[in-house]
Amino acid sequence: MECDVLVIGAGAAGLTVASGAAQMGARVVLLERGEMGGDCLNYGCVPSKALLAAASRAQAMRDAGGFGIAGVEPQIDHAAVMDHVADAIAAIAPHDSQERFEGLGVTVIRAHGTFTGPRTVRAGGQDISARRIVIAAGAAPLVPPIPGLDTVPYLTNETLFALRDRPDHLLILGGGPVGLEMAQAHRRLGARVTVIEAERAMGREDPDMAAGVLERLRAEGVEIAEGARAARVVGGEGAIRVEAEDGRSFEGSHLLVALGRRPNIDGLGLEAAGIETGKGAIKVDARLRTSNRRVYAIGDINGGLQFTHVAGYEGGVVLRSILFGLPAMARRDHIPRVTYTDPELAHVGLTEVEARAANGDRLEVVTAPYARNDRAIATRQTTGQIKLMVVKGRPVGATILGAEAGELVAPWSLALSKRLKLSDISGMVLPYPTLSELGKAASGTYFSPRLFDNPWVKRVVRAVQRLLP
Incomplete structure (x- = not known):
């Protein structure tokens, strides 16, 4: 099979390139081994914001007193809340579906792709040759080698939204955006929550401004333990204990690992294409080209900012390069x-x-x-x-x-x-x-x-x- 543009990965970055290139006349092949829409639709932005919206409604019922309306404790059906989350995903899914993209003229192959040469990829039993290749395979939850973690049941963003029953006490490893968003959502939906952060919660943000977020979460009953680096995890289903290096210990019924994400570079056969990696990601230049100048890497897999809107933006930059030959370069100062x-x-x-x-x-x-x-x-x-x-x-x-x-x-x-x-x-x-x-x-x-x-x-x-x- 031959094409003008081969896209590996049907998340935000890949879909941007595939749809734009196809609608402007290029022959496009899109590979996706998992769910169309990638992490954002299925396990990230969409389900998390749907859960936060439900939690916000619950908190509004508690806080109505300031408006002269009697505040009440909401009756929460956690399974129904998760149905709402699933409904949000289902409503958006058609926009990212295989059917829609095939309607745009994209050839969609639901299989894993592996490079066999500088311009060739094998997927689903087919050898595909392309003038330009865009790697947009995304990232997966980072699960560090904490002693004992592999012996207990734990959640990541890829499994959290499948829970039908509310956690009694949710332990969260990581005090970044995902950890704190899920901490507040679950606390407002009735769970006890403890956030365990190795350094400073929201450490990337302005300390004065971040303090306002942490103050609110603590006021709502979220325990946030900073400077608590996990040394060991023990226990089993319904009873998990995280032991910190400084001697503190935290016990809960469920454990969510929210410690970041790692690019999905394994199994792509990058060596066969002459594509260099570094720090666990694909190396790219300012034009988002890899060391193989016919291959681009966009979105989470290139080790840059891991946001859906950045993935879409980088897709637009690459489109200008591969379709019109323009020397488009990615900026970071306005993200x-x-x-x-x-x-x-x-x-x-x-x-x-x-x-x-x-x-x-x-x-x-x-x-x-x-x-x-x-x-x-x-x-x-x-x-x-x-x-x-x-x-x-x-x-x-x-x-x-x-x-x-x-x-x-x-x-x-x-x-x-x-x-x-x-x-x-x-x-x-x-x-x-x-x-x-x-x-x-x-x-x-x-x-x-x-x-x-x-x-x-x-x-x-x-x-x-x-x-x-």
């Missing part, structure tokens, strides 16, 4: 990330620490609190703030803690992508009352001292007033 806890924590660009290290005294940090936003006050969502990192009038980073932070970070991703100035943001006219006004308020905070505390501005205004008829 946002969001932790979907309540409150949400969103970020794009440089953190305050990174921006200060890169810019020194040129950096200005401005903030605007949710507590001064009229919509936040009306909806009792006043926890949080927006923090902007600004250099010579241009934002270089934005961090948002609070309600709908994932939505509010979008214009800042655009600002960094297009290198806009804060004056462009402050010049927007926004509907009132909305949370989106927070961004404009932060921009106003930057300009206020320059306008209102500047004696030269006041002198000019007075002079103009004397001259005006």
Whole structure:
């Protein structure tokens, strides 16, 4: 079989390339050994956000008192909650289905692919030759060799959403975004939850902003043990104990391993294609090409940022290269990330620490609190703030803690992508009352001292007033 573009993996990255290339006239073959839609649809973004939505409804019933409505403890049917999760997956699945892509003209082969040469892959008993090959095989849950872990039943994001019964006490290894999202969701749905983090929970994020998330989770009853590196796991079904290096011990009924993901490079036959790897991932250049210039690697498998939106973005970059021969290169400075806890924590660009290290005294940090936003006050969502990192009038980073932070970070991703100035943001006219006004308020905070505390501005205004008829 011969084609123009061979795509290995039908997750977000692979589907972006396959659909775009096919619709623009290329002959495309798509290989997928597992579920169409990949991790995001089946085990990641979609089911986790559906579970978080159910948990949010439960918590709203408890917290209704502030609105003059009697708060009540919700009656939760965990199996029905998981049915809701399954419904969300099923509703989106047709968009990623084999039938849809075959309708676009893609040849879909549901089999594992292995390189047999620089331009050839064997899959499903067929040898496929392609002008360009895109590896988008994704990643799998990272399960480290903790002594005893292989002797007890444990969950990962690939098995968590199959639970029909609520865990009595969920232990979570890992205090990153996935661990904390699932911690809050399960706590709000009635489980006891303990998060066990080897270093600092949300260690990648701005410490001041991350503290707001951790404070809320602890207030809701989630135990978060930081500096607790797991040394051993013992027990069996329904009774698992994690022992930390410092002597602390944590007991629960279920164990979720949420310690990151490892690229799926095994079994691809990369050596036969002359494709180099490093640090457990496929090496790529700025154009996302491997050491074999006819082969690209996009999404989680190249060791970069492991987000669905990054996978889709990289798919678009590769399409420009393989279809039009354009020297398209991937950027990283405008890529946002969001932790979907309540409150949400969103970020794009440089953190305050990174921006200060890169810019020194040129950096200005401005903030605007949710507590001064009229919509936040009306909806009792006043926890949080927006923090902007600004250099010579241009934002270089934005961090948002609070309600709908994932939505509010979008214009800042655009600002960094297009290198806009804060004056462009402050010049927007926004509907009132909305949370989106927070961004404009932060921009106003930057300009206020320059306008209102500047004696030269006041002198000019007075002079103009004397001259005006």
